[in-house]
Amino acid sequence: MTVSIEIATGGSVVAVAVIDGLRVAPSEESRLEVPLSLPRGDYEVRVHVLARASREREFCFRLSGDDSQRIS
Secondary structure, eight states, X not given: OEEEEEEEXXXXXEEEEEEESOOOOTTOOOOXXXXXXXXXXXXXXXXXXXXXXXXXXXXXXXXXXXXXXXXX
């Protein structure tokens, strides 16, 4: 499985992380911690998951705040 994470603010991507080869069984949950700097103010987090068998999911979170937050 490949997971990509983008942090965007003001229409521009300011941070990217790509994790390739992640293995999680369908019946399992997994916690993934990725150290990315978050911008101040409003920002958007886009998470794109590409699994085998062409299964694809995309999640988008719009967040606001001047401190670091955890998305779970």
